[in-house]
Structures are given as structure tokens and as C-alpha cells.
Amino acid sequence: MSVTAFAPPPFLSRERTIASAGFNRWLVPPAALAIHLCIGMAYGFSVFWLPLSRAVGVSAPVACPADMSAVATLFATSCDWQISALGWMYTLFFVLLGSSAAIWGGWLETAGPRKAGLVSAFCWCGGLVISAAGVYLHQIWMLWLGSGVIGGIGLGLGYISPVSTLIKWFPDRRGMATGMAIMGFGGGAMIGAPLANMLMQHFASPTSVGVWQTFLVMAAVYFVFMVGGALSYRVPREGWAPKGWTPPVAAANAMVTHRHVHLNVAWRTPQFWxxxxxxxxxxxxxxxxxxxxxxxxxxxxxxxLIGLDLTFSQxxxxxxxxxxxxxxxxxxxxxxxxxxxxxxxxxxxxxxxxxxxxxxxxxxxxxxxxxxxxxxxxxxxxxxxxxxxxxxxxxxxxxxxxxxxxADIFGTHMVGAIHGRLLTAWATAGxxxxxxxxxxxxxxxxxxxxxxxxxxxxxxxxxxxxxxxxxxxxLVRPVAEHLYMKDEDLKKMSKAALAKEDAHADFEDFEEEAKDGGVAVLVRGSTPVASGSTPLPLVVAAWLVVGVPLAWGVWITLQKAVILFH
Incomplete structure (x- = not known):
């Protein structure tokens, strides 16, 4: 059987995600938010610790025998888990997030955000399914493997999947663009934690704390949102710029470069470290x-806190x-x-x-x-x-x-991969x-x-x-001049990457039409692959899909925060 039989579907290739003329760049941030709001539930996983600590006893924890070994507790089905053991999932989340982002950040630059987003969806949601089985069978190692390891890989790929794309769509507002997406990772727990509480209360029974059922429901909901976000990703054509925007003239000592540093060079520089x-x-x-x-x-x-002059111990x-x-x-x-x-x-x-x-x-x-x-x-x-x-x-x-x-220091060409390497700092800080x-x-x-x-x-x-x-x-300074990629090398890399992607596509022989308002159109012969402006209602609908859940999470959080000042 030919190896090409195992090639991914053509629509997953990076080339097929290149936006057509008239594409509205404001559709990209809600796609990124759809993924980040789901994986951001990693921050809220502590909501499961107490229920899981009595998964066997249901009403009260059943302690393991004092002489039971640590290895035996990994497979024990007759006693409950300690919260300290469950807490290892939190550590695994962020160690695997940083590690996977560093390992596969370079792949993301060539594969494109759509593939990375879909892999993230399968890993994060698949990890929840494995964790559900782990709760049902009462095997804590399945939780560590499912959500901790496999889910952690999904976290890393999902976290970095939109970064490079957003920076290229918003060269005039790089900080704002990445802030919109990464805001979702911080807000994921505001939606996920109260949702998880509601689901656990719904599924709770005299024989179950309702966690494994909650994992399955959240996996299904998250999968729909994450796949929708991944399939909505679009990347701009090479050389695209917002209409009416021109890059500022670089000063001799400017901290913002208009050149590019290769990943293999960037991570060896003092600036990176x-x-x-x-x-x-x-x-x-x-x-x-x-x-x-x-x-x-x-x-x-x-x-x-309640008007009494007493210490906590009293x-x-x-x-x-x-x-x-x-x-x-x-x-x-x-x-x-x-x-x-x-x-x-x-x-x-x-x-x-x-x-x-x-x-x-x-x-x-x-x-x-x-x-x-x-x-x-x-x-x-x-x-x-x-x-x-x-x-x-x-x-x-x-x-x-x-x-x-x-992006300011190393350029935008491989910023997603460089960011992935840098996220090992997060794993260390975690x-x-x-x-x-x-x-x-x-x-x-x-x-x-x-x-x-x-x-x-x-x-x-x-x-x-x-x-x-x-x-x-x-101490951060601009990168030394000799470390930037030469223009001819950059062109060769771009052509090689495009040729590799075209090998998996179901069409070929593309040309670039004259730019219209800074947007390049891919054509086959004289027929555009896609054309027309993005309808405004579609943009509004995309923002509502992510905005309504986020607003609900903010409202729930504000209600709890008000108690602080009573």
C-alpha cells in the first residue's frame, strides 16, 4: 500500500487555510478563543479534587490501609485517593504544556494552526474521556495519563496554535491580538468550573459523585467548540498587510525588527534566554x-473577615x-x-x-x-x-x-515555534x-x-x-545583525514549505493575483479558490459563540466576588 494512502485530508494542509480576498481578520480571534476557553479549564481542575477524594465512599472518604504501598494505591479500587495525589495532574498539565509546545512548535509553523488545533482537540478531549474511564474504574494512573499527559500535550498545542497566525493578521496590534486569545486561557476556568459543579450536582447519586459523567459531557462540549475553532482558522497570504497600514520605519536602535531569525538560531541567543x-x-x-x-x-x-477579633485557629x-x-x-x-x-x-x-x-x-x-x-x-x-x-x-x-x-525581537516568520520553546519557562515556573x-x-x-x-x-x-x-x-537588546535570516534564504524556505504542503493538496499550479487592499487571492488559472467579503452577521455570530459563555462566566464570578466586600 502506498504511503500516500495515509496522507491527511487535503483541507487540513496549511495551504488550504490561506484566506481569500475579502476575508475579515476579526474572525480569527474568536476561533482562537473557542480553543483557549476550553483548554483554560486546566486552571479550574481543582473543582474535582474534593469529589474525587470520596469517589469510593461518596458521602465520606474511605482511607487506604496504612501499610498499603504507594504503587498499590495506583491500582486500588477499595479506598479513596488523597488530594495530594490528584494534585499531580495540575503539575503534569503545565510541565507537559511547556514541553509539548517546545517539541512541536516548529511543526506548527509548517503544518499550520488548523492541524495543531485539531490535534489539541483530540488530545484534550480524549484525555478527559480516558480520565472518565479512570474514575469509573477507580484507577488514578489513568487520570494522570489521560488528562495529565495526553491532555497536557493538547494544552501545549492548543495554547500556541493561534499565536503566530494572530500576530501575522494583526501586525498593527500584535499585543492586542495575542491578548484576546490568551485571555481565553485565563477565562476558561470561569466557565468550566461552575459548569462542572452544575454537572456534578446533576449526576450525583447515592452511589456516584458524578465526576466521570461530567468528564464525558465536558469532553463532548469542548470537542465541538475546539474543532469549530480549529476549522475556522485562516492564515494570511505571504506579504499581506491590513488595508491602509504601512510598517513603521525601523530606527537604528529600535526594539522592533522587520527581519526574521530562524528558530534554530533564536533559542541560542542571549535575548531568548x-x-x-x-x-x-x-x-x-x-x-x-x-x-x-x-x-x-x-x-x-x-x-x-466576618467582624470578629479572632485568629484563624480560634x-x-x-x-x-x-x-x-x-x-x-x-x-x-x-x-x-x-x-x-x-x-x-x-x-x-x-x-x-x-x-x-x-x-x-x-x-x-x-x-x-x-x-x-x-x-x-x-x-x-x-x-x-x-x-x-x-x-x-x-x-x-x-x-x-x-x-x-x-515577534518584536525575532520577527514573525517562526514566532510560534520560538514561543513554544519559551513556554518551557512556564513549566519551570509551575x-x-x-x-x-x-x-x-x-x-x-x-x-x-x-x-x-x-x-x-x-x-x-x-x-x-x-x-x-x-x-x-x-538587558534585552536587539539581535545582532549577522543572526537575521538573509532575504534569499527566507524566500527559499517559503517556497520549500509551500511545495511540501502542495504535495498533499488536491489542486496545484497556483498563482498570486494582484493584491486587492492588501489581500492576496489564490487562483487556479483564472478562477479564485474563494472570493467575496465576509458577511458582517457571520463575524457577529462568531463573537457571540465565544462571548456569551465568557460573559456567563464573568457574571458567576462577580456574584461570588461581591461576598468579599460584605
């Missing part, structure tokens, strides 16, 4: 806070339940600031510049982290919460700004940040420090990480 450190340090500080936001507020303020069970509800509102508010910062700061970076934007993150972030212990000892909930809201906006803004920063916060807290409490002061030293250390990040950001 400085930006790697910039992202890692910014994320380490933020992700450590996200993981401990709820217990931090409760332990720092204790009874003061509260009874009912009072602790009251402040836990308030802390949930705090966590929800931080989520809103996280996603808002992704869009707002990335958009501001188009005017301020990426280097200046990151300088703001680090300078103001340093001051806010250093002031947090003071606001706590003052007993000011408003100042404490306000400081962390701004800090989390910097955390989200850092994620959304870094792709545009990379371990470093929580370890710093969690272990320092335990060490302080074990040393006899009161719970309301156990986070003071941690905040100062996180402030130190931001100071180091500021130094790395200040």
Missing part, C-alpha cells in the same frame, strides 16, 4: 499566589465555613484580574512597547509584593485585595505580552512558584511563626524574583 528568565520569574511570583490565594486570605485575616467550623466562602470570592476576583490583565496590558504594550510594559510589571510588582505584609498587619482587606488584583493583572499580562515581545510558597509557609509555621505572619518572608522573596526579572528585562 533573557526573555525566558523574564517570563519564568514573572510567572513564578504570580502562580505561587494563585495556588495559595484562598488559604492566604483566611489565615492572614482570620475572623476579621474560629469554629461554622465561622471557618463563612470565611471560606469569602475566600472563594477573592479567588474569583483574582481570576477576573488575571484575564483582564491579559487583554488590557497586552493592548497597552502596542503603545508603551513590550520592554516598558514588562518594566512596569516588575517595578510596580516589586513594590506591591513588598507592601503586602504591611497591608496585612494594618488589617486592611481592601488594600490587601487591591494589591493582589493588580499583581494578578501583571501575571496575566505577562503571558499575553510575551508572544508580541518575541514547579518553582508553588514550591516556594507552599514549603516556605510550612517551614514558617513549623518554626512557631503565627499563621497570619507566615507569608511575610514569602512575599519578600517573591519581590526579589521580580527585581531579578527587571534586571533581565533591562
Amino acid at each position: 533573557l526573555l525566558w528568565a523574564v517570563l519564568c520569574l514573572n510567572v513564578s511570583a504570580g502562580i505561587g499566589v494563585i495556588g495559595m490565594a484562598s488559604p492566604m486570605l483566611q489565615e492572614v485575616f482570620g475572623g476579621r 474560629l469554629d467550623a461554622g465561622q471557618k465555613a463563612q470565611i471560606a466562602a469569602i475566600a472563594a470570592g477573592f479567588t474569583g476576583l483574582l481570576s477576573l484580574c488575571n484575564i483582564g490583565g491579559r487583554f488590557l496590558w497586552a493592548s497597552f504594550s502596542d503603545t508603551l512597547g513590550r520592554k516598558m510594559t514588562y518594566a512596569i510589571f516588575f517595578v510596580l510588582g516589586f513594590g506591591l509584593y513588598a507592601l503586602v505584609p504591611t497591608t496585612a498587619h494594618m488589617g486592611s482587606v481592601v488594600l490587601f485585595v487591591g494589591a493582589f488584583c493588580i499583581i494578578l493583572s501583571f501575571y496575566g499580562g505577562g503571558f499575553a505580552t510575551i508572544p508580541a515581545y518575541l 514547579v518553582l512558584g508553588p514550591v516556594l510558597v507552599n514549603y516556605l509557609r510550612e517551614y514558617q509555621i513549623a518554626s512557631g511563626i503565627p499563621r497570619d505572619a507566615a507569608y511575610d518572608q514569602t512575599m519578600y522573596i517573591l519581590a526579589g524574583l521580580l527585581a531579578l526579572g527587571l534586571v533581565c528585562n533591562l
